Amino acid sequence: MCQIKSCHTRRSFIEQTQQTAETTNMSEEATGKWHRYYDKGFLPWDSGKPASQLVEFVENTFLPAWEAATAATAATAATTTETTGEQAPTASSSSDGAATAARRRPRAIEIGCGTGASCVYLAQQGFVVTGVDLVADAVAAAKERAEHAGVSDCCTFLVADAFQLPWAAEAHTDSEYEQQQQQQQQPQQEEATGDAAVTPHSYDLVYDCQTFHVLRQIDERGIVAVYKRLLRPGGYMFTLTGNADEPEVGPSVLTREELCRAFADFEQVSVQPSRFDMTPTYASLSQPPLAWCGIFRA
């Protein structure tokens, strides 16, 4: 009896997902489908929590490396001051580089941020965060989550299509970047532009969960070029996508080869099979869908 119930619920989840997709036509595909998910309040992917693989990566890899770089920079700065009497460079007085970059807070951007649980988590970990989503309702929910968590100050949320991001001028130094951010935050500027912008080559982490496997179906080279343009040299691309080693049960799937080929222009750090975190909808399946956790560097 239990099995029948589980089968029935599983079928209705897949049917609901397919119905939502099938009622879209080609021209609406990139937008209408996503608005309908939020209109219906049917968000099968949404666990309400940051992805466990992101938490693992941030706490065990990214932040320890960032802190080590900060310590190394501080030590170099102290030696320089001791031996030459010169002031050591600071984030606001020198150009971007691996060492000086570590003296500021890391910057992350999530494309397709949904209701913002991962953005809020990143902000709580000390990142300056930008969340982008096509759907205004998603962005409103993300903003509310950030306010509730007390991290709105370090989060910017944009309603935008990933293929048409509002690009700011390239900022070549941290001080240029900070100046640009301050200008964007001025109320008259917000009124003039309607929203903030994203700065090319300024992010230390581009995070994607279940969005790349959607956007690659529209223009794979295009979206990968967007990710590359967002990242500073050496910055991390972290993606969680559907994995074709099991039949598709909701999220679109791709093979390891397809994922590696898409990011061939990046340095591959790791590509590991994993599972998406449990959500109320995935609870009707025997286990959450299989995923790839791909980590690359620009």
Ligand SMILES: C[S@@+](CC[C@H](N)C(=O)[O-])C[C@H]1O[C@@H](n2cnc3c(N)ncnc32)[C@H](O)[C@@H]1O
């Ligand atoms: C499967 S959901 C994943 C949401 C979030 N990353 C999470 O894991 O909870 C995909 C998200 O991408 C957004 N999206 C789809 N196409 C987009 C586009 N062209 N530009 C920006 N966001 C897009 C959708 O509105 C949706 O919120």
